[in-house]
Amino acid sequence: MVDLFDTEPDAPVDLNGVTIWSGWLDDAAQSAMLAELRDVARAAPLRQYETPGGQKMSVRMTAAGEVGWVTDKAGYRYAPCHADGGAWPDIPASVLAVWRAVSGVDRDPDSCLVNFYGEGAKMGLHQDKDEADPRWPVVSISLGDPGLFRVGGHSRKDPTKSRWLNSGDVAVLAGEARLAFHGIDRIKFGEGEVLPEGGRINVTLRVAQ
DNA sequence: AAGTACCA
DNA sequence: TGGG
Numbered sequence: 001m002v003d004l005f006d007t008e009p010d011a012p013v014d015l016n017g018v019t020i021w022s023g024w025l026d027d028a029a030q031s032a033m034l035a036e037l038r039d040v041a042r043a044a045p046l047r048q049y050e051t052p053g054g055q056k057m058s059v060r061m062t063a064a065g066e067v068g069w070v071t072d073k074a075g076y077r078y079a080p081c082h083a084d085g086g087a088w089p090d091i092p093a094s095v096l097a098v099w100r101a102v103s104g105v106d107r108d109p110d111s112c113l114v115n116f117y118g119e120g121a122k123m124g125l126h127q128d129k130d131e132a133d134p135r136w137p138v139v140s141i142s143l144g145d146p147g148l149f150r151v152g153g154h155s156r157k158d159p160t161k162s163r164w165l166n167s168g169d170v171a172v173l174a175g176e177a178r179l180a181f182h183g184i185d186r187i188k189f190g191e192g193e194v195l196p197e198g199g200r201i202n203v204t205l206r207v208a209q
Numbered sequence: 210a211a212g213t214a215c216c217a
Numbered sequence: 218t219g220g221g
Contacts, residue, residue, distance in 0.1 A: 055212040076210065125221095126211040150221085160221065183211070185220090216220085 016151040016161050017177030021102065025168040029094065030143055030194050036092035037114055037143075037201065040064045043089040044082040046116050052076070058121040064091045064112040067208050069130065076130050078111060078208045091205070099139050099205045102172055107136070109205040117147060117187050117200040125156060125183040128173070128206070136207035137174035143167050143201040145192035152181040167194045 013020045025033065046060040049071045063069060067078035068088045082088055091112040099109055115123070128138055142165040149171070152160035162185065165171065173180065190198040 049211090051212060052210050053212065057211065059211085071211075124211055124213080128211095148219085152221095157221095162219070162221090217218100 013163070015149070015163050015171075016153065016180060017175065018151050018180065018182070019172045019174070020163065020165070021170045021172075022166065023168050024098070024102070024170040025141070025143075027168075027194075030168050033092065033094040033141070033203075034143060034194065034201075036094055037203070040089050040092065040112075040114055041116075044068070044086070045084070046114075047083060057123070058117075059123055060116040060118065060121075062114045064089045064095075064114065065208075066110040068111060069113050069208075078130060095141065095203055095205065098141055098170060102170055103137050103139050103205070104172075104174065105137060107207060109136075109139075109207055111206045111208040113202075113204045113206070115202045115204070117145070117184065117202070119189040119198065121200075122186055123184045125150065125152065125160070125181045127154075127179050127181055128204075129179060131206055131208045133207065134178055137172055137178060139205040140171040140173070141203040141205075142169045142171075143203070144195040145190065145198060145200040146188045147200045147202070148185040148187070150183055150185055151177070154179055154181070156181055164188075167192050
């Protein structure tokens, strides 16, 4: 019999091989994570990077862990220090806990990217392929306003599928989908309830080195 | 090269 | 709004 008041987590959804857990984090877990992410941004301020082609990205980024992803005219890379010259802060415990629960591997990540999407921010279709060994999964956590996530295949021209990611959702890029092209087409600025000022935060965990 | 645009 |  179906229990309409069942409180079990939702079953995961598959989007072109990416596993999406809707509502993985409850309100309390999201608040606790946000508090830790604010500390990360205090230690390593959010900044807008430039693509190798010289165009400014709309998303503001920072990172935690041994290395953080950066880009400028010299290219995409993982760097051991942030723009102010200091080491990146530690990966927050609440974020590590999500990795341990969903990654399916017994090695911890060495990099945690924190991306902030303000009004109008988006991220074009791309592959995460700057890591030394792409066989390790990537785990993505969404907080704040909804974001329209699009996933394709290994070629930029492969067909894509889209789905709205909401605050508390967790996505895992593993196996065949680890190198899938993906991006965020738009956000619903101000629609979320977790960030009072509006905007979307995406946290991604990787084994980069 | 993680950019912008546009279409129905 | 959803798509590509």
